[in-house]
Amino acid sequence: MPTTLDRQISATRATKTPLNRSQITGFWGAWAGWTLDGMDSFIYALVLAPALTELLPRSGYEATPANVGLAGSILFALFLVGWGLSFIWGPLADRFGRTKVLAATIFTFAIFTGLAATSHTVWELGIYRFFAGVGIGGEWALAGTYVAEAWPEDRRKMGAGYLQTGYYAGFFLAAALNYTIGAAFGWRAMFLVGLFPVVVSIMVLLRVKETDKWERSESVQPHVKHESSLKAIFNAQYRKRTIVAAVLLTVAIIGLWAGAVYEPSAVVQLATKAGMDKHDAARMASIATGLLSIGTIIGCLALPPMAEKIGRRKTLAVYFVGMAASIALAFGWAFYLPNGLVPFIALLFVLGFFGGNFALFSLWLPEQFETRVRATAFAFCTSVGRFFGAIVNFGIGAMVLNMKTLGVPIAITAVAFLIGLAVIPFAPETKGQELPN
Incomplete structure (x- = not known):
């Protein structure tokens, strides 16, 4: 029979620290930015074929399927390079605070997403996507850092899961827009959409109070913080953590992006083979993307409780195994079936669920670094x-x-997750630890 003390402990565990208005507003501002980030990232995948079919001839190239595929890969790689350069936002956030720099990242990717609608050549589109990538890349690190620092200790783990759903809600939003606006008005209208909702997110973030953790760190050791945030993540204390975290994130990005970016093209091919016309095939790609997004949102929400129960490393291992299996089966098996559309789309839902592994990094990375270098390390x-x-x-x-095929090259990326499984044991287990100051 439970004692009075037992009942008090249970009540304490059941009662979460209430969020104040600034914490709530800040979260929704970060979530909205992360949603628009996901929408912007996936717009390109959805409009890849029609945009390049129009722009390649204007750039002096024939719009063959092979040229569309190659140009698409090159432009997406340029986008990822811009995304990679987004590490510049981390030191800025450690120097000037989280909220204003976060708003700057959102403003950057919104402007260049809108400009992409004005592209006359493939090269112009590549340039706009490169700079949009610079802005988009900083949003995840700064949003994750803000929520980790602003939310109470007993809420921040689920906060990471909630935040990560925004990115895949953006996938779902992009699919819905492509199903409606894209189908009716074309690819340029899709890029223009990225300009408008972002204003709300920026206005919210500019009104949000800076995190107490950052302000305390700023007042206690400003000279150390300002001079050494980038160098500090490679000192004796953090070098191993930085390298291991970077490797694990590399694995996650290679695997998920290979599957997510080429998923619409794969669905279009399978739908066409099943007898659908071009219009219906494009709509089927939107439906499949929505299903992928729903699966990922569920995976993001399921991850924090699992990480609290079995630990960060075991949770990531489970999700990596799921990603490896679903990518290999979807692109290496279902894609080549005579009637592969239905099993391929079903596997996309599974791929989406385990793609929720990104939520773990929003939870885990802030736990590995102190406040003065947290945004820099994350970025x-x-x-x-x-x-x-x-x-x-x-x-x-x-x-x-x-190879003249889409399936096998994507299926091969499942190998990256096997490498990730070998690296996970070298990461620190932070289950049960509070966010360091």
């Missing part, structure tokens, strides 16, 4: 993964061109 580790993701994307494009 650097995510940026490294994007640079390698760009290199791999070039390789995938070349394989697609040479």
Whole structure:
């Protein structure tokens, strides 16, 4: 029979620290930015074929399927390089605070997303996507850092899961827009959409109070913080953590982006083979993307409780195994079935669920670094993964061109998760630890 003390402990555990208005407003501002970030990132995948079909001839190239695939890979790699350069935002956030720099990243990717609608050549589109990538890349690190620092200790783990759903809600929003606006008005209208909702997010963030943790760190050791945030993540204390986290994020980015970016093209091919016309095939790609997004949102929400129960490392291992299996089966098996559309889309939902592994990094990375270098470490580790993701994307494009098929090159990226499984034991287990000051 439970004692009075037992009941008090249970009540304490059941009662979470209430969020104040600034914490709530700040979260929704960060979430909205992360949603628009996901929407912007996936717009390109959805409009890849029609945009390049129009722009390649204007750039002096024939719009063959092979040229569309190669140009698409090159432009996406440029986007990832811009995304990789986004590590510049981390030191700025450690120097000037989280909220204003976060608003600056959102403003940057919104402007260049809108400009992409004015592209006359493939090269112009590549330039706009490069600078949009610089802005987009900083949003994840700064949003994750803000929520980790602003939310109470007993809420921040689930906060990471909630925040990460925004990115995939953006995927779902992009799919819905492509199903409606894109189908009716074309690819340029899709890019223009990215200009408008972002204003709300920026206005919210500019009104949000800076995190107490950053303000305390700023007042206690400003000279150390300002001079050494980038160098500090490679000192004896943090070097191993930085390298291991960067490797794990590289694995996650290579695997998920290979699958997510080429998923619409794969669905279009399978739908066409199933007898659908061009219009219906494009709509089917939007439906499949929505299903992928729903799966990922569920995966993001399921991850924090699992990480609290079995630990960060075991949770990431489970999600990496799921990613490896679903990518290999979807692109290496279902894609080549005579009637592969239905099993391929079903596997996309599974791929989406385990793609929620990114939520773990929003939870885990802030726990590994102290406040004065937290944003820098987060931004650097995510940026490294994007640079390698760009290199791999070039390789995938070349394989697609040479092999004349989409499925096998994407299926091969499942190997990256096996490498990740070997690296996970070298990461620190932070289950049960509070966010360091």
